[in-house]
Amino acid sequence: MPLYRFAVTDGQHLDRTDAIELSSETVAVKEAHRALAELIADLPNGARAELRISVENETGEAIYQAQLTFRGEAIFAGREKDGETKL
Numbered sequence: 001m002p003l004y005r006f007a008v009t010d011g012q013h014l015d016r017t018d019a020i021e022l023s024s025e026t027v028a029v030k031e032a033h034r035a036l037a038e039l040i041a042d043l044p045n046g047a048r049a050e051l052r053i054s055v056e057n058e059t060g061e062a063i064y065q066a067q068l069t070f071r072g073e074a075i076f077a078g079r080e081k082d083g084e085t086k087l
Helices: 025-040
Strands: 001-010 014-016 047-058 062-071
Touching: 001 025, 025 047, 025 062
Parallel strands: none
Antiparallel strands: 001 014, 001 047, 047 062
């Protein structure tokens, strides 16, 4: 099976994975999407992030790139932080 590596950056830090075996480029792209979703899911409430991921083949050539900009914010107007409505 072919080997693929993933490079993830938040604009300040770059993290490269070790090469992993995946059955195809399509599977590698799906894995990149899953990785971005997991990174966003781990952010604290109110977080902002701009993440980029690239998929590299065995020769180190980038075969796919994705960018995700995320901004989350809690809206507490009219209710308590625990979910109870203010009267």
